[in-house]
Amino acid sequence: MTNAGRNLLPSWNDGAAKQAILEFVQGLNGFPAEERVAVFDNDGTLWCEKPMPIQLDFILRRLVEMAEATPELRDRQPWKAAYERDYSWVGALMAEHYAGDDTNVKVLGAGILAAYEGISVEDFEAKSDEFLHSAQHPTLGRGYLECSYKPMVELLAFLAANGFGNYIASGGGRDFMRPISDELYGIPRERVIGSSSTLDYRTDERGGTITHRAEADYLDDGPQKPIRIWSRTGRRPILAAGNSNGDVPMLQFAQHVDKPSLRLLVRHDDGEREFDYTSGAEAALEQAANDGWTVVSIKNDWATVF
Amino acid sequence: MTNAGRNLLPSWNDGAAKQAILEFVQGLNGFPAEERVAVFDNDGTLWCEKPMPIQLDFILRRLVEMAEATPELRDRQPWKAAYERDYSWVGALMAEHYAGDDTNVKVLGAGILAAYEGISVEDFEAKSDEFLHSAQHPTLGRGYLECSYKPMVELLAFLAANGFGNYIASGGGRDFMRPISDELYGIPRERVIGSSSTLDYRTDERGGTITHRAEADYLDDGPQKPIRIWSRTGRRPILAAGNSNGDVPMLQFAQHVDKPSLRLLVRHDDGEREFDYTSGAEAALEQAANDGWTVVSIKNDWATVF
Numbered sequence: 001m002t003n004a005g006r007n008l009l010p011s012w013n014d015g016a017a018k019q020a021i022l023e024f025v026q027g028l029n030g031f032p033a034e035e036r037v038a039v040f041d042n043d044g045t046l047w048c049e050k051p052m053p054i055q056l057d058f059i060l061r062r063l064v065e066m067a068e069a070t071p072e073l074r075d076r077q078p079w080k081a082a083y084e085r086d087y088s089w090v091g092a093l094m095a096e097h098y099a100g101d102d103t104n105v106k107v108l109g110a111g112i113l114a115a116y117e118g119i120s121v122e123d124f125e126a127k128s129d130e131f132l133h134s135a136q137h138p139t140l141g142r143g144y145l146e147c148s149y150k151p152m153v154e155l156l157a158f159l160a161a162n163g164f165g166n167y168i169a170s171g172g173g174r175d176f177m178r179p180i181s182d183e184l185y186g187i188p189r190e191r192v193i194g195s196s197s198t199l200d201y202r203t204d205e206r207g208g209t210i211t212h213r214a215e216a217d218y219l220d221d222g223p224q225k226p227i228r229i230w231s232r233t234g235r236r237p238i239l240a241a242g243n244s245n246g247d248v249p250m251l252q253f254a255q256h257v258d259k260p261s262l263r264l265l266v267r268h269d270d271g272e273r274e275f276d277y278t279s280g281a282e283a284a285l286e287q288a289a290n291d292g293w294t295v296v297s298i299k300n301d302w303a304t305v306f
Numbered sequence: 307m308t309n310a311g312r313n314l315l316p317s318w319n320d321g322a323a324k325q326a327i328l329e330f331v332q333g334l335n336g337f338p339a340e341e342r343v344a345v346f347d348n349d350g351t352l353w354c355e356k357p358m359p360i361q362l363d364f365i366l367r368r369l370v371e372m373a374e375a376t377p378e379l380r381d382r383q384p385w386k387a388a389y390e391r392d393y394s395w396v397g398a399l400m401a402e403h404y405a406g407d408d409t410n411v412k413v414l415g416a417g418i419l420a421a422y423e424g425i426s427v428e429d430f431e432a433k434s435d436e437f438l439h440s441a442q443h444p445t446l447g448r449g450y451l452e453c454s455y456k457p458m459v460e461l462l463a464f465l466a467a468n469g470f471g472n473y474i475a476s477g478g479g480r481d482f483m484r485p486i487s488d489e490l491y492g493i494p495r496e497r498v499i500g501s502s503s504t505l506d507y508r509t510d511e512r513g514g515t516i517t518h519r520a521e522a523d524y525l526d527d528g529p530q531k532p533i534r535i536w537s538r539t540g541r542r543p544i545l546a547a548g549n550s551n552g553d554v555p556m557l558q559f560a561q562h563v564d565k566p567s568l569r570l571l572v573r574h575d576d577g578e579r580e581f582d583y584t585s586g587a588e589a590a591l592e593q594a595a596n597d598g599w600t601v602v603s604i605k606n607d608w609a610t611v612f
Binding site for chain 2: 034121165174175178188189190192196199200201202203206207208210223224226227230231232233234235236249252253254255256257
């Protein structure tokens, strides 16, 4: 490693992952700026996703509000679990999902969509913004906005300084992340790709209003990730970073026959500083080994996590 | 008008439209760069849409190819009309459409979707690129790539020089325009919003392939325009330009209570240099008069058209 390299990415330990990143970027000398597109999953890649995705906390709080206002909802899932703070229902649902049973995922999905039915996109963003600037992570002793991974934020800045356009390609909600993507990651709102509900437009005196419908437009996960990346950017990225099985197609899509490319898979193996889990990442880890993707071990590759 | 103003937008005649543009941009002194979002319809706003939209010519040629390869198609619409060069069928269909009958619009739509079923996004772009670089406009005596309006191209450059992010928000196909948007308008491919078919992703040895399905994902027209602009940019534009009824919601969406905004409606009133028509623009022209949008008369406001 060169001396210059030592000063870059200071939150990364010297090792194969940091080396791969630096060599990849150095190897792009003369590579067109407009083709420098990098895509990042968000939950578990740029910020923490345990004990539950941050957006799920946001939604459960809204379901509690709804159950408080409308007692009949307290006997129906997912409001019942939210109202009773029965997070085991959500945990069981994830285990069922990984076992191939999405019955309760659909029950939760319907609740998620109902939670913000009819809200304007501006009001939704204001709620997300306020939540993310005030709510605390349940176990890490820090606000949610302090739950992004410092080494990944450094990587984003390093790529931007090298002419990259960085995009978030998240399974989470596009409009949930937009209010904070620039502040947190230096990624402007037009570069946030993510899941979305269907939207309605109606004409009014204030220049028209766009509202959420209780219907998914698309879930930006699995094979939808490359499709949504293409739809947004019109390009095949040369760098993709993810951490779970839902990121596999996006990571595969960043392969090139005739151009350099880098695929990063974050491995959650640090129970002390973050969380230690492979559930939901088994296929991704296997694919990483087979295809030579760069596995980033939180324990070994990151000098600092947050 | 200042002397500086005279040197700007040289293809625009001095008049109310040019004045409104210059005053709007001068009034943005200190306005945040990231909120300088401008959206432009394409057909009839940035380039010529008569005697038929350029993309329709592209599609009819493909339908002819299909009918040549598969004789049974020659008795079925829209292949029959394409094969027999019976453009009156297409003309009648547009008249029916404006009269509220979309039966044949759907017949044509199914043909359009079938025309490129299964093609990869890269192959589709290569076909569009080749067509646009070689085909001639049927009556104007120029190639299609010379059918963009010079005053609008100047306006795009003027806005870009003033920190704007310019987007195309077209009813036409997003992936049809992407290969030429930068060359023609200085608009990079990630800023092209437009209609799209549903896409499929499948894993393969080359990093996965995205293909067109014979099913519309959405038609970027009418109320879908503000929705797709919001979905892509996360912002309410401060400038919108269109020319037809399908642009009305987009133009309304560029209204602001507390910020400057400019709405431009191109009026096709120059049968000598371009075309003279109001069909499909009646509601837009009425709305422009009611809401004080800036109407751009091709005949009076443009010194040069192409």
